[in-house]
Amino acid sequence: MLWACINLPHLAMDGILRRHPVTGPLVLVDGPANARTIVAANEPAHAAGLHVGQRLSAAQALLSQFEAMAYERESADRWHRFLAAVAYRYSSEVSLLPHAIVLEVSRSMGLFGPWPRLEAMLRADFTALGFRHRLAAAPTPHAAQVLATVADGQAVQGADALRRALQGVPLAASGLPAAAIAALPGMGIRRLGQLLALPRDGLRRRFGAELPAALERLTGERPPGLESYRPPDVFDLRIELLHEVENRSALVFPLRRMVDDLAAYLAGRDGGVQRFLLRLEHREGRCTDVPVGLLAPERDGVLLFEFARGRLEHVVLPASVLALRLLARELPAFVPAGRDLFDERPAHALPLGQLHERLRARLGERAVYRLSGTTDPRPERAQAVAEGDHGHDEPSPRPTWLLTHPVPLRGPPPRILAGPERLETGWWDGAEACRDYYVVETSLGQWAWAFCPPGEQDGWMLQGWFA
The missing domain is CATH 3.30.1490.100 (DNA polymerase, Y-family, little finger domain)
Incomplete structure (x- = not known):
């Protein structure tokens, strides 16, 4: 297995900056009102001497002009889950760790390509969203998190390579239980490699079962025990x-x-x-x-x-x-529109549905509509605005562009392409019509729908145009 870890060291600050771009010093503070402490600072604040863990009062004494905002844990958690949903695109096994996201990618590489390509895609997505990050890959999720903390871009595969990569990791960056990290330097243990070389039974007697279990999860001797994340449906x-x-x-x-x-x-x-x-x-x-x-x-x-x-x-x-x-x-399923291999449409041509939506958004809901047929056979009364978006889309021998009233067809006599289609109707309402309709081609090459009196081919009247 290969796990990727996306470490998010500036999650809370990036969540603020992507919504409210700030160019000057900015810090996030937390704690009681009389003992506010800096928990995050942007680059200008760091350059001015402000740092994490500093009291707000001390920062105000050091720098007179800077912006301070309250740290919102709920907001940071929302961004954390949102980014996990983004990472879900690349793997069905995604889990949340403190300030990090881990995902199993060994099966994903069959779809997205080898790790360098998948790494580049992950970086591009998170950079585009405005979140700084560090990436690493390892056979276990906890090891990937440790490697991402100490050095950006590491990728190791196999148990032997993993042990070599963990040798020089400081205990402070190992993610092990805090009590053990505080006590081990007094025993001369300052690197993860030294700790991994010690007998597990001795560690268990001195520190309890928590430390050996954490080491076994780190090296893959024990299942990671992570809860899988699933994006919500809203x-x-x-x-x-x-x-x-x-x-x-x-x-x-x-x-x-x-x-x-x-x-x-x-x-x-x-x-x-x-x-x-x-x-x-x-x-x-x-x-x-x-x-x-x-x-x-x-x-x-x-x-x-x-x-x-x-x-x-x-x-x-x-x-x-x-x-x-x-x-x-x-959030229904999405099926991309298919295109033929030798599609002759221009590269930037829009599908009809997208064009329809773009026009409706710009011109208004009623500015773009579909036509539907009526029960009246007379062409000038044969179409009406369709209710909703479900008009008549089947091909028809009649043109879509029908004139409100017939007009004389000027110019040389047209060439008859099809017809005649005789319409004799309207006797019931006093608007009786008796006509022979033809599909014709004008001298300019246009296809038109025109009619003449029954049995004649003269005195052409134009009723509509074909696209």
């Missing part, structure tokens, strides 16, 4: 804005980030979304809901963003917006 993401927003254009950037997260989540599930809700939160608990519905499941981030932005552009904000929430409760 996507729910909420972003609080830094200030009240009164202009729709200011919502585009957070909307793009939320939709990209939705697309990454869907890729991890190998699914799509057909309906989701964008909720704009105002003061006093008021909300404005913007539903986004598609003709078929999609998961392309660019398309989903364009559809959502198109719906948002038609919304009149009743009040300033404090937060955005994206909720998708229905």
Whole structure:
């Protein structure tokens, strides 16, 4: 087996920075109000001398101008689970470890290629989402976590190679029980290799069963004992804005980030979304809901963003917006559209369904519609706007583009391609019509649907055009 570990040393800070880009010093603080302590700091804060574990009061004495935000454990946990759902795209065995995600990839390499290629794909996904990370691979998940902590990019396979890789790891980075890490240096044990060489019975007598069990999980002598992670069937993401927003254009950037997260989540599930809700939160608990519905499941981030932005552009904000929430409760299976090997369509041509959704998002729900047939045989009354999105799609000998009223067909006599089709109807309502219809080709090469009086081929009247 081969386990990959994605170590996330700056999970909480990256979760903040991807929503609220900050260029100056920023720290996250936790603890009682009178003893706030720094638990995370960005690069400008580190450069200014602020560090993890420092009291907030000491940091304020050292640096007068910096931004401090409360550390939210629930928010960090949500990002942790979200990234596990992204990693689920590459393996069905995904587990959560403190500040890390592990996934079994030996079977995945048959689909995604050898480890260097799979590693590059994982890095690309996490970098695009804005989360800094360290990657390593090893025969056990706990060993992969240890290697990712001490050095980015390591990949070892086999028990002998694993023991060699663990030889020089400091005990502080081993992930072993804290009591043992504190006591072992007093015995002259400072490296993991020294500890692995000691008899397990002696360790068990001195430290109990917890330390030998941790070593056996590290080397693969004992099952890892991890709980498998499964992505939930609902996507729910909420972003609080830094200030009240009164202009729709200011919502585009957070909307793009939320939709990209939705697309990454869907890729991890190998699914799509057909309906989701964008909720704009105002003061006093008021909300404005913007539903986004598609003709078929999609998961392309660019398309989903364009559809959502198109719906948002038609919304009149009743009040300033404090937060955005994206909720998708229905996540059906996604089947990519197939294309022939020698498909002659242009590279950027859109399928009809996507074009339909793009036009509806830009022009409005009623601006794009389908036509359905009626029971009236007269061409000018034979079509009506279809209810819903289920119009008549079967091929027809009549053109889709029918004129409201027939007009004379100018120019030289057309060439008859098919016909005649005689229509004699309308006697019941005083609008009687008796005509012979033909499919004709005009002198300009256009295909038209035209008619003449019965038994004649003169005085052509144009009724419609073929595409």
